[in-house]
Amino acid sequence: MPPLARLAADLTAKLGAENVLTDPLARTLYEYDGGVDRAQPDLVVFPRSRDQVAAIVRAAAAAGVPIVARGAGTGLSGGAVAREGGVVVAFNRMRRILEVDVENARAVVEPGVVNLELSQSLAPTGFYFAPDPSSQRACTLGGNVAENSGGPHTLLHGVTVNHVTGLEIVLADGSVAQLGGQAGEALPGAWDLTGVVVGSEGTLALVTAVTVKLTRLPEAVGTLLAIYDQVGQAAETVTALTAAGITPSACEMMDGFCLRAIEAATGAGYPMDSAAVLLMDVEGLREEVEEDAERVEAICRAAGARSVRRAADAPERELLWKGRKNAFGAMGRISPNNYVMDGVIPRTRIAPVLEEIEAVGRRHGFRIGNMFHAGDGNLHPLVFFDERAGELPRALACSHDIIQVCVAAGGSITGEHGVGIEKQDLMPLIFADADLAYMERIRRAFNPDGLLNPNKMIPQSRLCGEIRGNAALYREGL
Amino acid sequence: MNVSAATPPEAAACVRAAGEAGISCAASKCGHVHLDLRPMQAVRFYQPGDLTVGADAGLTVAALNALLAGHGQFVPLDVAEPERTTLGAVLARHGSGPLRQRFGTVRDFVLGLEMVNDRGEIVHCGGTVVKNVAGYDWMKLMIGARGALGILTGVNFKVFPRPQGIESACFRGLSWPQVEAIRSGLLHSPLRPLAIELQARGGERAVTVTYAGSAAVRGRYRREMSRLGAPEITEGAWPAATPPTNAVYPPAQAVAALQAWEERHQQLSVTGRLGVGAFHVEPAPPPPPVAPAAAGLMRRLKQELDPGGLFHGEDCGPSA
Numbered sequence: 001m002p003p004l005a006r007l008a009a010d011l012t013a014k015l016g017a018e019n020v021l022t023d024p025l026a027r028t029l030y031e032y033d034g035g036v037d038r039a040q041p042d043l044v045v046f047p048r049s050r051d052q053v054a055a056i057v058r059a060a061a062a063a064g065v066p067i068v069a070r071g072a073g074t075g076l077s078g079g080a081v082a083r084e085g086g087v088v089v090a091f092n093r094m095r096r097i098l099e100v101d102v103e104n105a106r107a108v109v110e111p112g113v114v115n116l117e118l119s120q121s122l123a124p125t126g127f128y129f130a131p132d133p134s135s136q137r138a139c140t141l142g143g144n145v146a147e148n149s150g151g152p153h154t155l156l157h158g159v160t161v162n163h164v165t166g167l168e169i170v171l172a173d174g175s176v177a178q179l180g181g182q183a184g185e186a187l188p189g190a191w192d193l194t195g196v197v198v199g200s201e202g203t204l205a206l207v208t209a210v211t212v213k214l215t216r217l218p219e220a221v222g223t224l225l226a227i228y229d230q231v232g233q234a235a236e237t238v239t240a241l242t243a244a245g246i247t248p249s250a251c252e253m254m255d256g257f258c259l260r261a262i263e264a265a266t267g268a269g270y271p272m273d274s275a276a277v278l279l280m281d282v283e284g285l286r287e288e289v290e291e292d293a294e295r296v297e298a299i300c301r302a303a304g305a306r307s308v309r310r311a312a313d314a315p316e317r318e319l320l321w322k323g324r325k326n327a328f329g330a331m332g333r334i335s336p337n338n339y340v341m342d343g344v345i346p347r348t349r350i351a352p353v354l355e356e357i358e359a360v361g362r363r364h365g366f367r368i369g370n371m372f373h374a375g376d377g378n379l380h381p382l383v384f385f386d387e388r389a390g391e392l393p394r395a396l397a398c399s400h401d402i403i404q405v406c407v408a409a410g411g412s413i414t415g416e417h418g419v420g421i422e423k424q425d426l427m428p429l430i431f432a433d434a435d436l437a438y439m440e441r442i443r444r445a446f447n448p449d450g451l452l453n454p455n456k457m458i459p460q461s462r463l464c465g466e467i468r469g470n471a472a473l474y475r476e477g478l
Numbered sequence: 479m480n481v482s483a484a485t486p487p488e489a490a491a492c493v494r495a496a497g498e499a500g501i502s503c504a505a506s507k508c509g510h511v512h513l514d515l516r517p518m519q520a521v522r523f524y525q526p527g528d529l530t531v532g533a534d535a536g537l538t539v540a541a542l543n544a545l546l547a548g549h550g551q552f553v554p555l556d557v558a559e560p561e562r563t564t565l566g567a568v569l570a571r572h573g574s575g576p577l578r579q580r581f582g583t584v585r586d587f588v589l590g591l592e593m594v595n596d597r598g599e600i601v602h603c604g605g606t607v608v609k610n611v612a613g614y615d616w617m618k619l620m621i622g623a624r625g626a627l628g629i630l631t632g633v634n635f636k637v638f639p640r641p642q643g644i645e646s647a648c649f650r651g652l653s654w655p656q657v658e659a660i661r662s663g664l665l666h667s668p669l670r671p672l673a674i675e676l677q678a679r680g681g682e683r684a685v686t687v688t689y690a691g692s693a694a695v696r697g698r699y700r701r702e703m704s705r706l707g708a709p710e711i712t713e714g715a716w717p718a719a720t721p722p723t724n725a726v727y728p729p730a731q732a733v734a735a736l737q738a739w740e741e742r743h744q745q746l747s748v749t750g751r752l753g754v755g756a757f758h759v760e761p762a763p764p765p766p767p768v769a770p771a772a773a774g775l776m777r778r779l780k781q782e783l784d785p786g787g788l789f790h791g792e793d794c795g796p797s798a
Contacts, residue, residue: 196619216670219668246639348528434601443614457614
């Protein structure tokens with residue numbers, strides 16, 4: 001029996017046939033995520049426990065087969081795409097909330113728990129899980145940990161790594177390690193291994209349980225929509241808010257182009273004729289929200305806002321946010337395909353960088369839309385294109401140039417979507433050879449045979465034969 | 479042997495020389511070569527509008543905060559002896575202070591790190607912007623590793639507007655159950671204090687809650703505080719720095735653990751973060767053991783990142 005068939009038989013015996021997909025048609029559902037890269041896995045397995053995950057890793061490692069973890073597949077950088085083939089470990093059936101410990105403001109969850117479902121189930125306690133990626137109705141905690149996910153409200157509350165205090169992981173040899181887990185800081189002699197595994201995109205270990213920090217729901221939230229006739233005025237507002245020492249819990253910008261599509265799709269009440277809007281939340285005590293909302297409104301007007309609307313109640317607030325949260329779905333109205341990028345720039349540079357990005361788009365013949373986390377300078381330029389017209393390669397080239405604009409402004413190639421396959425070859429834009437080599441050494445300490453999510457994040461051209469090792473052999477053996 | 483370095487390349491050259499000589503090197507007194515980074519004090523950039531700053535690791539916390547104060551900003555690193563404590567030391571020891579209640583520890587606001595590795599190369603992680611997930615975040619590994627994996631030479635921080643209108647409410651003469659009632663009461667309240675500090679010594683216990691805001695916000699805090707007892711209000715008082723954390727508990731179990739420890743040590747002295755469960759305790763309780771699998775991972779990292787055992791961290795992490 002060939003090694004792969006033997007592995008399939010072995011895992012079927014261990015997990016049951018209902019938890020192993022071998023059928024090629026069924027496997028095609030697992031060949032993509034929310035990004036543009038595709039690759040079909042050789043097997044898809046659905047563990048139901050940590051011990052099953054450990055058994056899968058041991059069996060796959062013994063067979064020299066790559067192992068790729070997958071949550072809901074909403075990632076945008078190809079992190080869950082098995083580009084070297086192998087076994088996709090889909091965590092959808094490990095979705096129990098194992099423990100809620102309100103007095104210590106923490107919960108322990110399995111990696112397949114859906115982000116929004118965690119916060120909804122916590123609601124009666126008065127607490128929630130703060131990171132809120134746009135995909136939060138579908139994306140899983142395991143995926144959030146892998147990508148160190150953000151979201152609109154990370155401006156005030158921080159990204160996933162700021163809300164994860166411990167992990168249970170299965171290492172590349174199938175052994176299990178408990179990391180962190182206590183609310184306190186690392187004491188002498190204990191390194192912050194949790195912090196290294198968060199954001200490692202499935203290349204260091206498989207996560208089987210996550211200890212998260214819970215955040216108290218605010219007493220009051222104020223939502224403001226500031227409407228501008230010029231994009232530059234909205235950008236100016238962001239700078240002025242920062243200078244005034246105000247940190248909204250969210251500060252989202254949408255340009256007129258995106259806005260009109262969103263409004264047509266969702267009826268959130270956005271103005272159809274404006275150049276840009278800022279959607280902002282302020283939160284805290286009632287007294288703080290009153291004061292901050294007044295200050296924010298004054299700053300918006302001083303920067304040239306045509307009008308500033310404040311949501312009167314929770315339903316109106318939800319309606320304003322509904323537009324933003326469903327924005328990506330609405331983009332289908334603009335063009336058959338869109339490519340969303342994830343660059344970061346210093347937030348004082350928003351206006352000139354948006355102009356440069358528009359110019360890049362014109363050069364490549366594409367219309368660029370912008371809706372993004374303005375408060376922390378995390379841009380999400382959208383390139384609108386038509387794949388059937390063969391425009392994808394040109395759209396990717398345009399995106400590459402846009403990221404270079406962000407880097408030239410002193411920024412980063414990704415703020416929350418991860419590197420994965422998508423930005424693997426862009427890493428040298430911000431890291432020197434020695435930096436990338438150091439990352440390889442960290443990978444080697446955790447994942448010496450390179451079987452965990454191979455050929456991701458670190459440019460392949462850098463990888464020496466030693467680390468390409470088993471994954472490359474596996475591919476050649478097919 | 480003491481060697482001073484005024485620039486990262488000088489530090490790198492020193493590490494290479496130590497490596498070639500086969501002797502250990504540390505930015506503390508632990509190594510054969512004690513690399514003194516205090517001459518390395520440059521501020522590399524400061525963008526008040528972006529709330530970001532980058533500096534050499536030899537700059538002191540006090541010097542950095544003096545610069546930021548000019549724009550009403552600060553890094554919430556309220557460690558003891560800020561005039562003598564360098565940024566590198568805060569990172570290596572994962573130092574923190576009372577403001578951790580609101581701002582988290584340095585782990586939560588470091589944006590980028592520069593380090594000399596075991597090969598004497600200058601390597602970078604992270605960047606200068608406030609949100610960034612490119613590559614492994616090995617900054618986390620170095621924060622608290624006490625120099626066991628490299629010599630930190632530079633750091634970029636996210637900075638914060640310095641809170642205005644500061645005030646504290648001090649509850650004195652508390653029993654242990656009253657201390658716990660204040661902790662739990664604050665956890666379940668909508669308040670977000672800057673600090674919640676416990677001081678206990680020789681049977682006397684006090685909790686100080688520090689908060690900031692306008693007169694209306696402070697008034698609200700005072701009303702909420704009076705529900706928890708009869709505090710003494712002091713305007714303008716920042717929480718005092720305390721000695722380094724040496725005891726960590728889940729916050730809801732901290733009071734019971736400290737009470738039990740006090741029963742064995744009548745002269746118990748405790749200062750620290752009641753809200754997060756991190757304290758300086760005298761006499762110190764035994765540290766919790768590191769889980770064997772995590773210790774194994776640390777050994778593998780040490781073996782991979784410093785196979786020659788060049789770096790002898792303060793308190794020395796696992797040796798190769």
